[in-house]
Amino acid sequence: MLELVVVRIMLARAGRWLASLLAVTVLAVGGCASPGDSPAQAVQTPKNIIILFADGAAPVQWDFGRYSSAVLRRQPFATTDIVFRDGTLGLLATNPHGPYVTDSAAAASAMSIGYKVVNGVVSITPDGVPRRTVMQAAKAAGKRIGLVTTATIYDATPAAFSINAKSRRDSQLLVDLLVALEPDVLMGGGADYFLPQGTPGGKRKDGKDILAAFRAKGYQIARDTAGLKAATGPRLVGLFADEDMEFELDRDPAQEPTTAEMAAAALRALSQNSPNGFVLLVENENVDTSAHANDAASLMRALWAIDDAVKVALEFQRRTPGTLVIVTGDHETGGFSPTYALKDLSSLSSSNRFYAGDEQFRMLERITISLGRVKEKLGRKPSGDVLDQLIAQHFPGFRLDPDLRQLVLGQKTDERNFAYLPQNALGRMVARQTGFYWGTGGHTPEPVAVGAIGPGAELFRGYQDNSDFGKHLHRLIQGK
Numbered sequence: 001m002l003e004l005v006v007v008r009i010m011l012a013r014a015g016r017w018l019a020s021l022l023a024v025t026v027l028a029v030g031g032c033a034s035p036g037d038s039p040a041q042a043v044q045t046p047k048n049i050i051i052l053f054a055d056g057a058a059p060v061q062w063d064f065g066r067y068s069s070a071v072l073r074r075q076p077f078a079t080t081d082i083v084f085r086d087g088t089l090g091l092l093a094t095n096p097h098g099p100y101v102t103d104s105a106a107a108a109s110a111m112s113i114g115y116k117v118v119n120g121v122v123s124i125t126p127d128g129v130p131r132r133t134v135m136q137a138a139k140a141a142g143k144r145i146g147l148v149t150t151a152t153i154y155d156a157t158p159a160a161f162s163i164n165a166k167s168r169r170d171s172q173l174l175v176d177l178l179v180a181l182e183p184d185v186l187m188g189g190g191a192d193y194f195l196p197q198g199t200p201g202g203k204r205k206d207g208k209d210i211l212a213a214f215r216a217k218g219y220q221i222a223r224d225t226a227g228l229k230a231a232t233g234p235r236l237v238g239l240f241a242d243e244d245m246e247f248e249l250d251r252d253p254a255q256e257p258t259t260a261e262m263a264a265a266a267l268r269a270l271s272q273n274s275p276n277g278f279v280l281l282v283e284n285e286n287v288d289t290s291a292h293a294n295d296a297a298s299l300m301r302a303l304w305a306i307d308d309a310v311k312v313a314l315e316f317q318r319r320t321p322g323t324l325v326i327v328t329g330d331h332e333t334g335g336f337s338p339t340y341a342l343k344d345l346s347s348l349s350s351s352n353r354f355y356a357g358d359e360q361f362r363m364l365e366r367i368t369i370s371l372g373r374v375k376e377k378l379g380r381k382p383s384g385d386v387l388d389q390l391i392a393q394h395f396p397g398f399r400l401d402p403d404l405r406q407l408v409l410g411q412k413t414d415e416r417n418f419a420y421l422p423q424n425a426l427g428r429m430v431a432r433q434t435g436f437y438w439g440t441g442g443h444t445p446e447p448v449a450v451g452a453i454g455p456g457a458e459l460f461r462g463y464q465d466n467s468d469f470g471k472h473l474h475r476l477i478q479g480k
């Protein structure tokens with residue numbers, strides 16, 4: 001397995017070298033200067049752009065993915081080991097219009113339209129002007145467009161890359177705007193606002209069946225993994241969950257495909273009838289959701305899931321010169337801090353410490369349930385017996401200290417920036433025995449990494465603003 005991956009990575013490297021040698025590139029001298037563009041910079045224009053997006057991932061998350069992948073999967077981590085190492089690497093400041101700390105809507109909006117917006121707003125600037133999104137620009141340039149996410153397809157990131165709306169919460173309107181944009185590929189969760197109230201899972205209040213409307217327009221519709229495998233045409237809507245798709249630890253592989261399987265299906269569809277190329281966004285939202293929960297085991301698997309999709313994108317790039325692959329995130333979630341812990345509270349001596357290491361990664365690997373699923377199983381009135389049973393069954397080697405047990409059973413928090421209960425308390429149980437601590441249940445302003453490989457990648461080098469990322473994408477889509 002390892003050999004295969006290594007060969008694949010070597011092939012990918014050779015392919016990129018060939019691609020850079022052979023690709024017919026349009027050299028454009030930067031004319032209209034915008035912040036972040038260096039004047040007179042020659043830029044290659046990609047035909048296809050694939051954006052792999054881990055919501056909630058900053059450098060600390062990527063490195064956690066790299067290290068855990070090496071220790072537990074014995075696999076290279078393509079994001080760090082290929083894209084960051086062999087491509088260009090930059091950092092993006094993430095602050096929105098107003099506060100220092102961003103939400104996903106404001107961050108993705110800046111990365112899509114090239115301007116700062118207020119938290120919660122979808123690609124409309126504070127002066128009330130809807131600005132052109134990445135996907136609108138791609139469509140106007142004659143490119144095919146695709147959106148893939150493990151969240152609902154109308155969630156903040158895919159929405160901000162596509163449409164304009166005053167609030168990220170107006171789900172039915174967001175779906176209507178997405179439908180009006182007519183992406184060639186839509187994949188993820190969120191079937192609820194595609195189906196009318198009164199049908200299974202449906203929540204639409206206007207009685208419309210949006211899936212039927214897509215089918216009538218000639219789209220193939222997939223509702224599970226087998227359906228996705230069978231959908232080989234150029235236009236595809238795949239909705240695999242009524243709301244968000246599951247964490248890897250809880251996922252039923254027959255019902256929900258992996259992020260990599262969705263990415264592969266999207267590339268198969270978008271590369272057909274595609275004379276002007278395409279822009280594809282592939283998001284793993286569970287990186288963010290698991291970090292809000294302070295769920296290190298689920299975070300690790302979400303990072304592996306997006307990295308497997310990065311591998312799919314790099315393979316596509318090897319076969320298809322002129323493809324730019326970008327890997328990034330929108331903000332850091334959780335103030336994630338792998339560090340040390342005392343073995344117990346009997347002594348403060350350094351001899352009573354351990355540091356998070358291979359043994360602690362193996363403890364994470366033995367956890368067999370997400371903290372979100374534990375919450376569901378505990379229900380509204382958690383019982384001590386059910387809790388003890390869940391810990392014994394799914395968290396081998398872990399013990400729940402009395403103070404944390406009390407927080408779980410009482411559904412209380414002991415600090416104001418930990419609002420996800422019982423997940424944050426259980427996350428601290430894991431932290432105490434592994435050293436994988438968290439500073440918050442929310443977002444932090446740590447700059448995010450952006451790695452790019454392929455034509456145009458050099459634009460993303462260095463320390464920039466997240467609005468510069470959007471400006472660069474528009475420039476590359478317009479081919480100048």
Ligand SMILES: [Zn+2]
Nearest residue numbers: 056104288333
């Ligand atoms: Zn978040």
